Amino acid sequence: MPDTQPNLAKPATAPTAPTAAATAPTEQITIRVQDFNAWYGAYHALHNITLNIPSQRVTSLIGPSGCGKSTFLRWINRMNDLVPNARADGVMQLDQDDVLDRAFDVVELRRRVGMVFQKPNPFPKSIYENIAFGPRLHKRFHHSDLDALVEQSLRAAAIWDEVKDRLHNSALGLSGGQQQRLCIARAIAVGPEVLLMDEPCSALDPRSTASVEALIRELRQTFTIVVVTHNMQQAARVSDLTAFFFEGKLVEAGPTDGMFTNPKNKQTEDYVTGRFG
């Protein structure tokens, strides 16, 4: 667990000055969110979210169903562009770039911000083709390097040893946990800085879950990871920082240790101790 200061800004409900103040100077911030609001049509799904997500840490988003975790996540790589009536305002920056700027190229954004979904969704192609798909789109290799890139991505996702002898078999022949790690490898292959994971283990059995969790802890050294989970133990096991959402608001955010042992907010305490949600 990190021995740094609480590096997430205070929630919007706190009347203090936002951002920087709460952040230790040594901590690199990858995603900076300030007074962020999101709507679906007239429905106000997220209210004044202010949150800094530090580099090369695992940040977990927790909260009861429907509180807006996925909405928040899907704005970071603008997957919400696909929802016809979704809109947002406020500040959301990736490094110094304005994610919400309509002129900002989503193709470039999504190359830098990878996403892993709840249900493993490999393409109905070979394992090799699954990994090579992204790099080919982005021309992120010199021809001979593609094999090496595929191997490197599969190794990084801790699945190389299991699939190295059947790279050209269908990815659909893998187990659920292997498929999910393959999807992580596929996201890694385009060289992102950030990985977003929306309940990446909720469709997996305990053993596969353990392997994916181990992988997340491993990947922390290279990537900035944001993971949504309903599983408190999982949040405690994998994440450095935790943000608790409730009814579209960010209630409390801080180092995971503190959140679970000594929550400042009554709602957070009720939630993490399993009294509701």
Next chain:
Amino acid sequence: MSGISLRTKRILKNRAFLALCLFSTSATILILALLLMSIMVQGSHFLFSSEALSAVFGHGELSQVTKIIRWEFLSNFASRFPEKAGIYAAVIGSLWVCVICALLALPLGIGTAIYLEEFAPKNRWTALIDFNIRNLAGVPSIVYGILGLTAFTRMFGLFGSDKNSALSFGPDNAWWHIQLPFGQGLLAGGLTLMLVVLPIVIISSREALRAVPSSLRQASLAIGATPWQTASKITLPAAIPSILTGAILAMSRAMGEAAPLLVLGIPVFIANTPDNLNDNFTVLPFQIFNWAGRPQESFHQLAASAIVVLLVVLVCFNGVAVYLRQKLRKPLA
């Protein structure tokens, strides 16, 4: 009825339902078998060689039959004399018009399906288009014939009559020689059949695309693929087997249509195969229609023989469709 327990009742009901299903299935199969049998018997005279027929029905030796099929029926042109009549022109015309129809209808139909399914915004306009396509699929084909007659055969009279055309392209002997208006030529036929099958191609292709799980599209987009790359590299390849199956079934529909071409006024007696896109042609169903309408019994037999050939062709089409569905269709998730 307290004597019969609930369980017995349920079992009886179940049996009765099963019997009903069995009865209706076997009735259907029986009727179909009878139909096929009678057509076969009627058509056998012109389909099979006399030695083969006498070996089966009379007193020839089956082992000494050297020629089973009476190939003349397939290789002769139509004739006033039933013994000399054949379906060569009709078979070639059917193939030509079917190929032209496929070349026109498949790119257009599949393209429309991709646009509507993958790119079009879901608004009132696209809902209206969708509604119209569904209705068009149910329009009787003879109505398309009338449309084809005005739009393709006569071209609204804009370029003179089809006997005395105002515009033509290409040398007279080139296969792509085209005159406006199209008259009763292959192009008019192909375009009219395209109208008939277009809604079917669009609907079946859309269904094929819709069957591709949206999680695949999301995965592709989330990697940074553009909507076009996603459609062309992920969605379309995943849907191709089903799209092809639908396309082949649509083509077999086109193969079996007589009514719209009848309205165009295509000829029955053709003494040569088409040389270019404007040349006259006839098709199997139309040939059958014509023979069946004659008073003499031998022409009815000819019609039956041609029906057998048409059925064989259609069964081949369907066979290919089933094969594609079985072999190419992979699980998607």
